[in-house]
Amino acid sequence: MRHFIFLSLVLVALGGLAVDVAADVPGAKPVQVEQEWKGGSKEAADSDIWKKAPSDTVVKRQADLAALWKAWKLPGEVPTVDFDKELVLVAAGAGSNTIKRAPVMLDGKGNLRFTWTITTKEGPGFVCLLVKVSRAGVEMVNGKPLAK
Numbered sequence: 001m002r003h004f005i006f007l008s009l010v011l012v013a014l015g016g017l018a019v020d021v022a023a024d025v026p027g028a029k030p031v032q033v034e035q036e037w038k039g040g041s042k043e044a045a046d047s048d049i050w051k052k053a054p055s056d057t058v059v060k061r062q063a064d065l066a067a068l069w070k071a072w073k074l075p076g077e078v079p080t081v082d083f084d085k086e087l088v089l090v091a092a093g094a095g096s097n098t099i100k101r102a103p104v105m106l107d108g109k110g111n112l113r114f115t116w117t118i119t120t121k122e123g124p125g126f127v128c129l130l131v132k133v134s135r136a137g138v139e140m141v142n143g144k145p146l147a148k
Contacts, residue, residue, distance in 0.1 A: 110139030
């Protein structure tokens with residue numbers, strides 16, 4: 001716990017915000033990231049669209065992914081995801097920042113831990129990160145039950 005508090009203070013002092021970077025859960029195993037997409041904008045008109053991110057960090061349907069992809073103006077075609085077998089996890093924030101994810105971990109109780117850090121630069125725009133992983137063995141994401 002002291003390590004997490006110290007790391008949080010260091011990141012805040014350096015202009016970053018720590019978002020639950022403690023991925024050292026006993027018995028947790030890393031989950032392979034199948035695909036990852038990053039995006040964002042430096043335009044003032046886009047400053048609030050990061051709020052379209054799902055509050056539980058999980059995209060649940062192809063239609064929701066398509067709407068997010070369009071709203072965030074991500075390049076290329078919307079990827080096709082088999083939501084019965086895969087999950088798309090989302091991190092987003094305001095400003096022209098940088099998001100860095102920790103390894104995605106799955107513990108022995110089916111809890112998938114998706115954590116990240118984001119810098120806290122002032123200014124217009126937004127930044128986003130989407131990550132596709134296998135749904136195998138996942139019952140919860142960050143302690144919240146996953147809809148069947």
